[in-house]
Amino acid sequence: MKKWSLKVKVGVYAALVTVAAWMAGAAALMPVLYFHQIAQLDTELKNDADELFRDLQNFRGAPGDPRRPLDAKFIPLSLRSRFLIVEGPEGQTLYRSPNLGGKDLGSGPAKTSTRTLSGEACRIGAWQEGPYLIRIGSRLGDIERFQQDLRRGIFMSLPAVGLVVFIGGHWLGRRAVAPMADLSAAAARISTASPQARLPLPAGDDEIARLTEVLNHSFDRLQASYQSATRFSADASHQLKTPVAVLRAGLDHLSREPGLSGPQAAEIAVLRQQTRRLTALIDDLLLLAQADAGRLTLEAEEIDLVPLIAAADDDLQALASEREIRIETELPTVLIAKADRRRVMLVLQNLIENAAKYTPDGGTVRLQARTEGDWAVVRVANSGAEIPEELREELFERFRRGPAVGENLRGHGLGLNIARELVRAHGGELRLTRADGGWIEFEFRLPAKS
Amino acid sequence: MKILLVEDEPQLAGQVSRALTKAGHHVEWIGDGPCALEATEREEFELVVLDVNLPGCDGFEVLAGIRRAKLPARVLMLTARSEVGDRVAGLQAGADDYLTKPFAMEELLARVDALGRRRGDAPTPPETLLQVGAIRMDLAKRRVTRGNERVELSPREFEVLAVFMQEPGRTFSRDEICERIWEREHEYDTRTVEIFIMRLRKKLDRPGAESVIGTVRGVGYLMQPSR
Incomplete structure (x- = not known):
């Protein structure tokens, strides 16, 4: 039921409530009708009895002796369908209607009651007047049939009533939530790409309008803090890079001074290299800040990944040339992906740097790429010690460095996190697909088409 | 200016x-x-x-x-x-x-x-055919020849050579070459530049002759234009 939309819920609940009310109403109505009909029948029985009393006492040709049995001819036609017993002053039976058979109509005067006579519910009344006691009864079949028909009618109308109310409720619900649908469509359009967008204020001053206003105020506050955060990252970029640029320019200048000794020149080269590391770190932090703010901009176009992977392979060959690492490559001739060339190169560089770093001497690094369905899939694998299950996701955390093969490995522990953010910005995914049996494999996939 | x-x-x-x-x-x-x-x-x-x-x-x-x-x-x-x-x-x-x-x-x-x-001219598209001495480079076709013979270069070797051939006579520090090729600093880059230059020399130099890519001690590398 949780999955139903609000309008369906309104419809269903309205229908259920109506059906329940309908049944409760029927439950109250039916006994009332029943007692009304019984009362009516009682009146009829009394009228019949009175008519017979009149006939017995006042009618011309009335029997003179109240002790003599009555002839069937004397009983009015209208009473022939009733059960009838007429008793005399000493309780002797003067008449017994033939439809009674052996049945007994009970005893006691001036009273009506419901009794079952040979399996049939009957209403029986007894009245005393003068010397005569008249017991008169009638079957309740008609009333029971009416009750049954009524019950059946009510039950059969339930689905129709439920359906009508459901449709009505659904319609009402839709009308009530229509402004909500507009709101959610408008809210969906508000993103980091268009943070200045706002929800349209509906006409009128109802709950929806107030909700819209409250939401818009929240968006204002969010936009303000978002803007100051992004401005901070843009400012930080410049503020951090300018001093680095000063350092860099100063070192460039120094390096061209005449008469530098070898060690001095080497020292300057090291410092210059450090300014480049610093720049890379600033770039990484800004890239992550942008990714977090959802405004990592890509210049994605359909490109062939193979030259990029070949270049990464080339780097890897150079990296491995001084160590005993074997490199295996399995590349297709073309591998098209919709991607930002510079960003993908960064992902590849981070992965091969990682692979080379964590491969023990005598180990293997394997680069594979191929198309799988709608994806361009690249795998970078290396031989290496198993990574415990619980540490595998941690590899992608920021400032986290895996247990290295050698000590004092450089790196600031952002590489895999950045690679994952970049791949995700493309709509792809980077995962650790294997980390046991002496084999570590990372796989990233990029959409093959736009 | x-x-x-x-x-x-x-x-x-x-x-x-x-x-x-x-x-x-x-x-x-x-x-x-x-x-x-x-x-x-x-x-x-x-x-x-x-x-x-x-x-x-x-x-x-x-x-x-x-x-x-x-x-x-x-x-x-x-x-x-x-x-x-x-x-x-x-x-x-x-x-x-x-x-x-x-x-x-x-x-x-x-x-x-x-x-x-x-200045004053329409911006000229960058040259795609480069020549320094006997070495010719076609940037578009990614092809390098020395005299009449084709020289097979790996992707990075090609890129390093292109940096020198686009500005013959200019000395490039290792850092600058790295910046041109890898854009972003990588832990391995300055060392790999040396390796790629070594590989280029092995492929391009003639035995006994001076190296195609010269070393400027303490500064970097250059390709002499008149060679």
């Missing part, structure tokens, strides 16, 4: 200005946006070296002002690399070239020279 340098960081401005003056240019330095706009209206500059982040108004506004006034000055923008948007916006707004901070001073001087040569 008469150059207007718009940069709010005095240290960096001093260094750039010194380097440009030493290279024979006449440099005027201005520290904020509005004054820079005034200066371009007052005097005619051949080149404006323009920082993006400026007090008063940012570099894009200055650039827009220069383009609105239809001034003949060429504009070289200095941006922060991570802001890809800066780069795109800068080129769309009519900058002639851009350089990301921090930059190598040689790179700045080379770009300034290139913009000086382009």
